[in-house]
Amino acid sequence: MTVETFAKEFDFKVLSLPSPEKEVTGAYVGDLLSWVMGRANSGDVWITIMSNVNIAAVATLADTACILLAEGVVLDDEVLSVAKNKGINVLSSEKSAYSIAKMISDTV
Amino acid sequence: MSDKLVFRFDVQGDDFTSAGQASVQVKKNLRQLGFDTDTIKRVSIAMYEGEINMVIHAGGGIAEVSVCEEYIEIVLEDKGPGIADIDKAMQAGYSTAPDSIRSLGFGAGMGLPNMKKNSDSMEITSEVGVGTRIVMRVNI
Incomplete structure (x- = not known):
């Protein structure tokens, strides 16, 4: 699904959605950027609590479908504008990474 | 083929807001040149890790990407502190990054292993107090 x-479907908050048609094909949970770069697959929903500007570059290079911020983590305006300019989708949720993963596991 | 295509970037040290820009640009350029997604991903990840290393450890440096007939070559050169023990630095999980860097999500000790994993060959030459030069090739 896109x-x-x-x-x-899961009522996630949309922070940035410049590429709404991107296909979700899997998911990856992680905060250490090199691990994400090395392990996340194209089309993954990347669930993280990391919110600094470097997540934009990592999401671009790993070609994830979207970043999904867990635990109600917020993005500052600068990161948000970078994400929008680079075509990166960012969603957020108040739930923990574990709860989100559990919730979406049958769908993704 | 003599007329290879070369992209050259100055990587600024200690600038985490623009870190990764060179790699993102390379990804764009390779996509425009029509390379397959796997090759593009390998080159851009290998380069991003190198770029971040130069930002964290070396006060910046130069990154050069050459598109040759049979491979894409990434050369990263810095005048940083050098790597005292390359074998140790290559070990997954080994890192000398400070806590301030770790809080940004870096410093997991996966940079060099990721660079090796995503390239077909990687050569590191480094001298303590002088700098480091890394040459990676990704076969096309």
């Missing part, structure tokens, strides 16, 4: 449908 990121747009995915966000609606």
